[in-house]
Each structure stands twice: as C-alpha cells, then as structure tokens.
Amino acid sequence: MPSNPEVQVAASDHKGWGAGQAPVRLGKYLAIAKINLHQAIVYRSNVLGGLLFYTLFIFVFYSLWQAIYHGGEVQGYSLKQVVWYLSITELLVFGCRTPVFTQMNEDIKTGALAYQLIRPCHYVGYQFAGAVGRMIFNLACFGILAVVLGMVMVGPLPDYALTTLPCGILSACLGLIINFFLLMCLGLTAFRLEENSAFYLVYQKLVFMLGMFIPLEFLPGWLQRIARWLPFPYVAWAPARLLVAFSWPLFWQILPLQAIWALIAIGLSLLLYHQGMRGLQANGG
Amino acid sequence: MSKGHQLRSIFNLIGLYFRVNLASAMEYRSAFMIQAFGMVLSNGSFVFFWWIAFNQIGARIGGYDFTDVMFIWAVTSSAFGTANILFANMNHISRLIISGELDTFLLQPKSVLISVLCARTSLSAWGDLLYGFILIALTQGADGQAWLMYFCGLAIGALLMTAVAVTAHTLTFYLGDASTLAGMSVEFIVNFCIYPKGIYAGWVQVLMATLIPATFMVHLPLQLARQFDPLLFSGLLLVSAAYCALAWFFFYRGLRRYESGNLIVTRL
Amino acid sequence: MPMNMIEAYGLSKTYRTRVRGEGLAASARAMFRPVYREVLAVQSIDLVVQPGEIVAFIGPNGAGKSTTIKMMTGILRPNSGSIRVLDLDPVRERSRLSYHIGTVFGQKSQLWFHLPPTDSFTLLGRIYDVEPGVLKKRIAVLAERFELGALLDVPVRKMSLGQRIRCEVAASLLHEPEILFLDEPTIGLDVVVKQAIRELIRELNQEKGTTIFLTSHDAGDVEHVCRRAIVIDHGRIVLDQPVKKLKYDYLNRKIIAVRFTEEHDLKPLPGVEVLKTGGLGSRLTVDTRIRPIGEVMSWLVGSGGVADITVEDPPMEAIIAAIFSSQDESAGSSGHEKRP
Numbered sequence: 001m002p003s004n005p006e007v008q009v010a011a012s013d014h015k016g017w018g019a020g021q022a023p024v025r026l027g028k029y030l031a032i033a034k035i036n037l038h039q040a041i042v043y044r045s046n047v048l049g050g051l052l053f054y055t056l057f058i059f060v061f062y063s064l065w066q067a068i069y070h071g072g073e074v075q076g077y078s079l080k081q082v083v084w085y086l087s088i089t090e091l092l093v094f095g096c097r098t099p100v101f102t103q104m105n106e107d108i109k110t111g112a113l114a115y116q117l118i119r120p121c122h123y124v125g126y127q128f129a130g131a132v133g134r135m136i137f138n139l140a141c142f143g144i145l146a147v148v149l150g151m152v153m154v155g156p157l158p159d160y161a162l163t164t165l166p167c168g169i170l171s172a173c174l175g176l177i178i179n180f181f182l183l184m185c186l187g188l189t190a191f192r193l194e195e196n197s198a199f200y201l202v203y204q205k206l207v208f209m210l211g212m213f214i215p216l217e218f219l220p221g222w223l224q225r226i227a228r229w230l231p232f233p234y235v236a237w238a239p240a241r242l243l244v245a246f247s248w249p250l251f252w253q254i255l256p257l258q259a260i261w262a263l264i265a266i267g268l269s270l271l272l273y274h275q276g277m278r279g280l281q282a283n284g285g
Numbered sequence: 286m287s288k289g290h291q292l293r294s295i296f297n298l299i300g301l302y303f304r305v306n307l308a309s310a311m312e313y314r315s316a317f318m319i320q321a322f323g324m325v326l327s328n329g330s331f332v333f334f335w336w337i338a339f340n341q342i343g344a345r346i347g348g349y350d351f352t353d354v355m356f357i358w359a360v361t362s363s364a365f366g367t368a369n370i371l372f373a374n375m376n377h378i379s380r381l382i383i384s385g386e387l388d389t390f391l392l393q394p395k396s397v398l399i400s401v402l403c404a405r406t407s408l409s410a411w412g413d414l415l416y417g418f419i420l421i422a423l424t425q426g427a428d429g430q431a432w433l434m435y436f437c438g439l440a441i442g443a444l445l446m447t448a449v450a451v452t453a454h455t456l457t458f459y460l461g462d463a464s465t466l467a468g469m470s471v472e473f474i475v476n477f478c479i480y481p482k483g484i485y486a487g488w489v490q491v492l493m494a495t496l497i498p499a500t501f502m503v504h505l506p507l508q509l510a511r512q513f514d515p516l517l518f519s520g521l522l523l524v525s526a527a528y529c530a531l532a533w534f535f536f537y538r539g540l541r542r543y544e545s546g547n548l549i550v551t552r553l
Numbered sequence: 554m555p556m557n558m559i560e561a562y563g564l565s566k567t568y569r570t571r572v573r574g575e576g577l578a579a580s581a582r583a584m585f586r587p588v589y590r591e592v593l594a595v596q597s598i599d600l601v602v603q604p605g606e607i608v609a610f611i612g613p614n615g616a617g618k619s620t621t622i623k624m625m626t627g628i629l630r631p632n633s634g635s636i637r638v639l640d641l642d643p644v645r646e647r648s649r650l651s652y653h654i655g656t657v658f659g660q661k662s663q664l665w666f667h668l669p670p671t672d673s674f675t676l677l678g679r680i681y682d683v684e685p686g687v688l689k690k691r692i693a694v695l696a697e698r699f700e701l702g703a704l705l706d707v708p709v710r711k712m713s714l715g716q717r718i719r720c721e722v723a724a725s726l727l728h729e730p731e732i733l734f735l736d737e738p739t740i741g742l743d744v745v746v747k748q749a750i751r752e753l754i755r756e757l758n759q760e761k762g763t764t765i766f767l768t769s770h771d772a773g774d775v776e777h778v779c780r781r782a783i784v785i786d787h788g789r790i791v792l793d794q795p796v797k798k799l800k801y802d803y804l805n806r807k808i809i810a811v812r813f814t815e816e817h818d819l820k821p822l823p824g825v826e827v828l829k830t831g832g833l834g835s836r837l838t839v840d841t842r843i844r845p846i847g848e849v850m851s852w853l854v855g856s857g858g859v860a861d862i863t864v865e866d867p868p869m870e871a872i873i874a875a876i877f878s879s880q881d882e883s884a885g886s887s888g889h890e891k892r893p
Contacts, residue, residue: 307667309667386661387628388628388658388661389662392624392628392651393681438644544568
C-alpha cells in the first residue's frame with residue numbers, strides 16, 4: 001500500500017506521545033472541552049428539536065404510566081417516581097447522547113484519524129474532552145427541562161432528601177462515562193471490521209431495554225439477575241434509581257460496580273486504540 | 286386530462302422511481318441488509334417493553350390488550366416503512382426548497398410533488414415495513430379482518446404521514462426553514478400512533494384527529510379490524526383523501542413563491 | 554418556422570429578502586414582524602431569440618443570468634413583463650414546455666449519483682415519454698457522439714467532472730429538445746474538456762438546428778461557440794450584438810504570460826502593453842487588431858531564452874469594464890439605457 005508521507009509523520013509523532021514521554025497537561029484538555037462548550041452555545045438552536053422531542057416523549061410516557069397506575073406502587077415505584085425515573089434516564093441517554101461512535105467510525109475509515117494525530121494530544125482524551133464540553137451544555141438544557149416537566153406533570157417527590165442528591169449525581173457522571181467509553185470501544189472496532197453498525201444498534205437497544213424505558217425491577221427475576229452482571233444497567237438504571245429512591249446500602253452496592261465498569265470501559269478503549277494504532281503504523285493507514 | 290388518467294400517470298411515476306431507487310439501493314447491498322436488520326431489532330425492543338408492561342399490569346392498558354397494541358405497532362411500522370421506501374424525500378423538502386434543488390423537478394414534465402417525494406429512498410425503511418408484517422403474522426394469526434385492515438392502515442398511514450410532512454415542509458415557502466418543525470411533526474405522528482389512544486386526555490385526542498392524524502392512521506383501522514362498520518370505513522377513506530388533497534393543494538400554492546435558492550433567509 | 558423561440562418584453566424579477574438584525578432580541582422581533590428588503594435581480598429585459606441561434610448570455614456573477622434563464626424555463630415567475638418560449642407561457646404551461654426544452658445546469662445534476670448513467674437515461678426517457686425503442690436508438694447515437702461507450706455502466710460518483718458533464722448534456726438531449734439551455738456548462742473544467750464540450754454544442758446546433766442559449770462567465774465559451782452575445786449587468790442588458798463584432802471590439806485583447814530562463818527586460822511595442830517585466834516572468838496585453846498574436850509570439854521567441862508561454866483571455870469582469878468605458882465614450886449610441 002502506498003503510504004502517504006503526512007500519515008507517516010503523524011504516526012511517528014504520535015509514537016512519542018503514546019509512549020508517554022511527554023507530560024500529560026490537563027490544561028489543553030480543558031481548553032478542548034471549553035471550545036466545544038462554546039460551539040454548542042453558538043449553535044444552541046440545534047438543541048431545540050431535541051428538547052421538543054424530549055418533552056413529547058416524557059408526555060407520552062406520563063400519559064401511559066398514568067393509565068397503567070391505579071394508585072399504589074409497582075415493584076416499589078410510585079407513579080411520581082416512575083415518571084421522574086424516566087425523565088432522568090432519558091436525560092442521560094437521549095439528552096446527553098454523543099456522536100462518538102459515528103465519529104470514530106468515520107475518522108478511522110476515512111483515514112482522518114491520522115491527521116488528528118498530528119496534534120500533540122492523546123486522541124482518546126481529545127474525544128472525551130470534546131464530549132464533556134458538549135455534554136455540559138446539553139445536561140444544563142435538558143436538566144432544566146427535566147425538572148420543569150417533572151414539577152408540572154407530577155410534582156416533587158414526597159419526603160425527598162436533597163442531601164443524597166450529590167450521590168445520585170456522582171452515579172450519573174459514572175453512568176455517562178461508562179456509556180461514552182463503551183461507545184468508543186464499539187467505534188474502535190472499525191480498525192478491524194468493515195461494517196460494525198450492528199454493534200451500535202444492539203448496544204443501544206440493550207441500554208434501552210435494561211433500564212432506560214423501565215426500571216430494572218420491572219423485569220422478570222431471571223432477566224434481572226443476568227442484567228446485573230452486564231454493564232448496560234449501570235448507564236441509566238443505576239443513577240436514575242439512586243436519584244428517585246435513594247438508600248445507602250444500595251448506593252454502596254451500585255457505586256463500586258459502576259466504578260469497575262467505568263475502569264473496564266476506559267481500559268478497553270485504550271487497549272483497542274493502541275492496538276489499532278499499531279496496526280495502522282504497520283500498514284501505513 | 287381526466288382525473289383517472291392523471292391518477293394513473295401518478296402511479297406510473299411512483300413505480301418508475303421505485304425501480305430506480307431499488308437499483309440504487311442494490312449498489313449497497315450489505316449496508317441495505319444491515320440497516321434493514323437494525324430496524325427490525327430496534328423496533329423489537331419496543332415489543333419487549335410492552336411485553337413487560339402487560340406482564341406487570343394486567344390485561345388492558347388504555348382500553349387496548351396486547352394484540353391490539355401489537356396491531357397498532359405493526360401498522361405504524363409498516364406505514365412508516367412504506368412512506369420512507371416510496372417517498373423518502375419528504376424529509377428533505379425544506380432543504381430542497383431553500384437550496385434551490387426543486388429546479389431539477391420543475392424542469393421536468395411530470396408532477397413536481399410526486400417527483401420530489403420519490404427521488405430518494407431509505408434503506409432502513411425496508412426493515413420497518415418487514416417488521417410490521419412479521420408482527421401481524423405473529424400476533425393476529427389467521428384473522429382475515431385484521432390482515433385486511435392492516436393493509437388498509439398501512440396505505441392510509443403512509444399517505445397521511447407523507448401529507449402531514451409535506452404540509453409542514455411547505456411552510457418553508459412562507460416562513461423560512463421549517464425542517465425542524467416538519468421533522469417533529471413526523472415524530473409526533475409516530476409517537477401518537479404506537480400507544481393506546483385511551484391513555485391520552487381529551488384535548489390530546491382532539492389533536493390526534495386533526496393536526497396529528499394518528500387516529501385515522503392506526504386507531505380507526507384497529508377499531509374496524511375488531512368490528513367492521515362500512516360507514517365508518519368509507520368515512521375514513523374520505524377523510525384520508527381530504528388530507529392528501531389539502532397537502533397537494535397547499536404545496537402547489539406555496540410553490541408559486543419558490544425563489545430557486547436565491548436569497549431566502551434560512552431560519553424559522 | 555415563423556415564430557420566435559424566445560420572446561421577452563419588459564421582463565423583471567424582484568426578490569424579497571428578510572433582513573435580520575444582530576442578536577437575540579432582533580431575531581425574536583423579526584419572527585413576528587419580518588422586515589423585507591427588495592432586491593432587483595432582473596430589470597425590464599427585452600430580448601428575442603430566433604430558431605437556430607446560438608446565444609451567449611454573459612455577465613459577472615450576480616448579474617441576473619441565472620434568474621433570467623430560470624424565468625425562461627418556468628422555474629421562477631416574473632414579477633412583471635411578458636415572456637413566451639416556443640409560444641408558451643413558461644410558468645403557466647411549464648409542463649408542456651418542458652417536453653421541448655433541454656437544460657444543463659452545471660451545478661445541479663439530473664443524473665443519479667450512485668447509478669450508472671444508463672439507469673438515469675432510462676428514467677428520464679420515461680419521464681419525457683420517449684418510446685423505449687426510440688430511446689434506445691437515441692442513447693446509442695448520443696453515446697457515440699459524446700464518446701460515452703465505456704462510461705454508460707459506470708456509476709456517476711466514479712466519474713470525473715468532465716465525464717459527468719458530457720453525460721449531463723447527453724441526458725438533456727434524450728427528448729430532442731428544440732432549445733437547449735446551458736447554465737455555466739464549462740465551469741470547473743480543464744481546457745481540453747472545455748474545448749470538447751464547446752465542439753459538441755456547436756455540432757448539435759449545426760446538425761439538428763437546436764437553438765442554444767448559454768450563460769457563462771468564460772470569455773472563451775462565447776468566442777468559440779456563440780454567434781450572438783448578450784451582456785447583462787446589474788439586471789439590465791448592456792449590450793446585444795454579434796460575437797464577431799464583440800470580438801473585434803472587446804475580445805481582441807489577449808493576456809500573455811512569459812517565463813524566461815534568465816532575467817529579461819521587454820520593451821513595449823505598438824499594440825503590446827507590458828504590464829510587468831524585469832525578472833524571470835513578464836505579463837503583456839496584446840491588442841490583436843493592431844498586432845496579430847502570431848507576430849507577438851515570434852517576437853518573444855526571437856528575444857531568446859523563453860521557458861514557457863501562456864495565452865489567456867481577459868477575465869469577463871475586464872471585458873464588462875471595457876464595454877462600460879467604451880459606452881461612456883459614445884454615450885447612448887448603443888440604444889440601451891445604462892446605469893453603472
């Protein structure tokens with residue numbers, strides 16, 4: 001394969017960084033996040049359609065749950081809780097969706113990745129910082145909307161302990177991290193596979209079914225038991241559950257698992273990335 | 286030209302574009318298969334949801350039982366699929382208006398609206414169409430009346446969805462880029478089609494019989510599948526034809542303001 | 554044929570554009586009470602085109618060329634004035650007219666990007682109601698004429714721009730139109746391909762008698778293809794005369810860029826103006842009425858050490874400027890009102 005000189009330069013440049021010879025400067029990642037946040041604010045009208053869709057979705061499910069519930073509780077969730085639950089999972093999965101999968105796919109397949117590497121910063125970190133910047137904006141917009149909708153439709157949860165809110169938010173951050181890096185792993189399979197969009201669809205549906213649409217507790221027992229060993233419920237179910245029905249024992253049970261899954265996802269994406277890069281350098285893009 | 290002749294020439298044109306579109310899709314066979322499969326899978330996750338919901342709650346939700354919900358799901362999915370196989374360009378009309386890409390169609394002797402609508406297809410839509418078909422086969426069995434109304438609902442649904450999208454996009458002639466609005470209108474229709482009508486408050490049901498005609502697309506066909514009523518059925522056909530005629534008229538009205546991509550400010 | 558192919562009198566087109574202020578408050582206000590500004594794209598144009606003519610419609614960008622062509626083909630409706638094409642009203646009888654006109658809009662393809670042109674040809678044949686047997690023959694003839702043989706089964710996305718334009722022109726001829734409108738047909742093409750397209754257009758006119766109406770801002774298109782040139786600027790016709798005369802009056806200047814192997818000083822000659830000299834490269838303009846281009850070339854070669862010579866047409870903007878300045882000299886003589 002004829003190799004592009006620019007690609008060669010980029011790849012060898014990157015080698016130095018990948019080997020960790022240069023100090024990691026967090027400042028530049030902060031700057032990347034900042035500029036992405038700025039861009040999101042400049043293109044703020046892009047978020048309008050999403051907000052409208054979010055409202056529609058919550059309204060439809062609010063109507064649905066209202067028809068289903070005749071007072072009382074289902075699997076420990078009251079109507080109020082289940083509506084808040086859904087507004088949180090939708091906020092995390094839909095509101096904070098990132099294009100990382102398609103982005104990685106495109107960068108790898110078009111060879112644009114090589115040009116990204118000319119910059120002296122780690123590609124994975126670059127992507128993550130960018131996503132964080134965009135997410136902050138979306139989190140703010142959808143978060144405010146989620147609270148407004150929840151308040152208007154079902155009102156505040158009774159006897160809610162605001163002091164436990166930070167714990168729930170921490171869990172939400174971990175959920176977002178797990179989601180981002182799992183998607184990145186799937187995107188990185190493009191190094192090896194010509195067509196990998198099926199992975200993405202399957203992943204998305206697993207997150208939908210195992211916690212986003214309905215609390216995990218609603219699933220049949222056998223399925224719940226399997227699901228708890230998989231990473232998918234820790235994206236949406238875990239934080240939403242902790243935010244609408246907090247308990248310390250549950251928190252100490254969920255949080256370590258989330259942390260472990262986050263570490264696994266980060267580790268796996270770094271591994272896939274470096275393996276892919278080695279292949280790229282060997283074959284010259 | 287007589288009305289009958291006009292209608293036949295429209296069908297011919299749709300058929301013509303369908304064949305070329307299919308040939309275009311076949312250029313990307315593997316992407317086609319994967320997208321279609323992906324859609325089947327994607328829609329499957331909703332069945333999972335309903336299965337859980339009915340398991341937890343009991344026999345009826347909003348007046349519909351499980352097979353009823355599967356029926357409206359199947360019709361919606363197949364109608365959406367059909368609309369996007371035949372008329373996928375309905376999602377892009379605003380952009381075509383703004384960028385002046387209607388020129389190509391205006392230069393041709395055939396109906397502008399039909400040519401525009403048909404000039405593109407969606408690969409994943411085949412999955413939607415197929416999925417509805419599978420769902421009906423699995424849940425309605427050999428219920429002839431259900432099958433008949435499935436096909437009627439499929440046709441009416443596809444036409445109404447297209448009519449509403451065309452109407453919304455036509456606003457671009459008057460207001461500037463209406464693509465967000467139009468995109469949302471399709472989302473709204475789909476969402477009000479796939480849940481039992483009974484879960485909604487009265488004012489929403491009014492919307493569902495006017496601006497977002499979900500009632501005519503799936504809920505009435507379901508009612509007719511369970512208990513056929515010739516009067517209601519002819520009413521349904523008439524109302525559907527009226528929606529299409531309105532969209533047609535509105536589009537050609539708006540077309541007079543077409544500026545061929547010159548100097549339109551592109552924002553709503 | 555006694556009738557005129559195109560007849561336009563007092564043709565005008567005004568666009569309304571929305572004026573948008575800066576900032577959130579202004580755009581919110583604009584949503585409820587939009588402010589419009591009128592832009593006069595075409596202002597009272599009169600023109601008549603007879604059968605078999607090859608007309609160049611030229612002018613700088615934004616002069617109103619495309620707007621006029623779009624009014625002639627029924628895409629845009631004029632604000633005032635009357636227009637008849639093949640004795641039809643382009644807007645009201647758009648679909649009848651479309652059977653008799655062909656269009657090539659350089660920027661807008663009528664071919665399907667992912668498919669080989671054969672498929673597009675078949676579709677277009679059906680759209681224009683050409684009998685399948687007849688269509689087959691025409692495709693064969695066009696394929697030979699345009700040298701498309703090997704291209705017919707190649708998806709359009711894999712073609713070069715030149716190949717694509719050849720297919721575009723062929724596609725617009727499937728229904729044997731009486732008038733062919735070409736909007737910037739040679740834009741972005743290299744010299745050789747440009748020349749090929751120009752020849753095809755000329756032959757088409759000679760053999761089939763097809764009337765050609767072509768917009769361009771390439772002086773070469775005009776010089777090599779057309780017999781009559783209409784110059785439009787700021788929405789008004791500023792000149793309408795045979796290309797021969799235009800050539801004599803305005804296209805007589807050529808720009809020559811020379812590169813020498815060593816530093817060289819050129820002295821001006823009568824009819825040759827030296828724009829830049831001294832150093833390795835020089836630029837000259839030649840008035841070919843005074844001094845034929847061949848003479849200048851041999852003069853240059855004779856001065857020794859020539860590494861490279863390029864001869865260019867002056868850009869359209871320069872020609873328009875020349876037209877204006879000459880009209881200033883003989884104000885009113887052209888018969889067209891002019892307001893620079």
